[in-house]
Amino acid sequence: MAAPENSKIRWRSVCIGKITVIVCTILTILTQKCSALPDFPSVTYEMMYSAGLDAYSNQKWSDCMKFMSRAIEDYHFYTETLAECRRLCTKANKFNTQKPVDMQLAIFGNYVYKSNCIRKCKMTKFKTRPDNYSAEVDEAFENLKPYDYYQLCAFKIQLYQHAAAAAYTFLLSNKDNEAMQKNIHYYRSLPQVKDEFFVNLEEKPYQT
Incomplete structure (x- = not known):
């Protein structure tokens, strides 16, 4: 199998400040079944x-899967919440535009x-979450x-159902x-791989 292209992004390039606290928080996320952002607003998809x-890079395949899964989950949370803020605020018209003079x-x-x-909505939803993200990561x-x-990480530990679904999802786009x-x-x-393993993990429930 062909490995993904090497990325220059590294954990140390993103993690700035209280590294020990953030690392411990991320390790806590990996042991809990919770949405990353609401419970740990300072830990973002970029960090994970x-x-x-x-x-x-360190061939910790199980951790790789967990981090990537949490990163995807948090990315969806962030982008969908941001879109919701924009929708709500787009409907807000405080000033009357019917008068030509004004x-x-x-x-x-x-x-x-x-x-x-939008700024207030983001503050309410995201609290202390950082708001600047690398264009490369996005x-x-x-x-x-x-x-x-x-x-690839799933393949390395023979979790073929997970590997097949992720590969299929990536290939669709x-x-x-x-x-x-x-x-x-x-x-x-x-x-050991069945046809039903090839599912689109990005597909929303209402799209099925």
């Missing part, structure tokens, strides 16, 4: 993704009002790169990725 990359002032006033609305999540690492095409072909050749 970087920790997953370190686990991958049109420009009203438009500017509504822009400021909505910006403040691009990795948009391209479903965590699933690439997840499938990266159809021209030859390495993953070969991985899927390999998984299908394994006698």
Whole structure:
């Protein structure tokens, strides 16, 4: 199987400040069945993704899977909550734009009002969560790169059902990725891998 491309992102490049506290918090997350962000708002998908990359580099396959899974979960929580804030605040029009004389002032006033609305919503939802993320990491999540690492780490410890599902999910959004095409072909050749293992992990319940 072809390994995912090496990433230059490392845990130490993201973890700044109270490293010991954050590491202990992440280890706590790995032992609990909880959504990462609501319970540990200071630990983000970027941090867990970087920790997953370190686990991958150190061949700690089980930890790699756990970190990547938590990172994906937290990324969904963050992006969906942010989208909810924007939807709620888009509906808010404090100033009347029906009067032509005041049109420009009203438009500017509504822009400021909505910006403040989103900021307050984020503060309420995210509390102490950091709000700046690496463009490289965000691009990795948009391209479903965590699933690439997840499938390889799962394969290393013979968790073929997890590996097949993650590989299939990644390939759906990266159809021209030859390495993953070969991985899927390999998984299908394994006698213990069933057709029903190939599911889209990004698919929402209402889409099924």
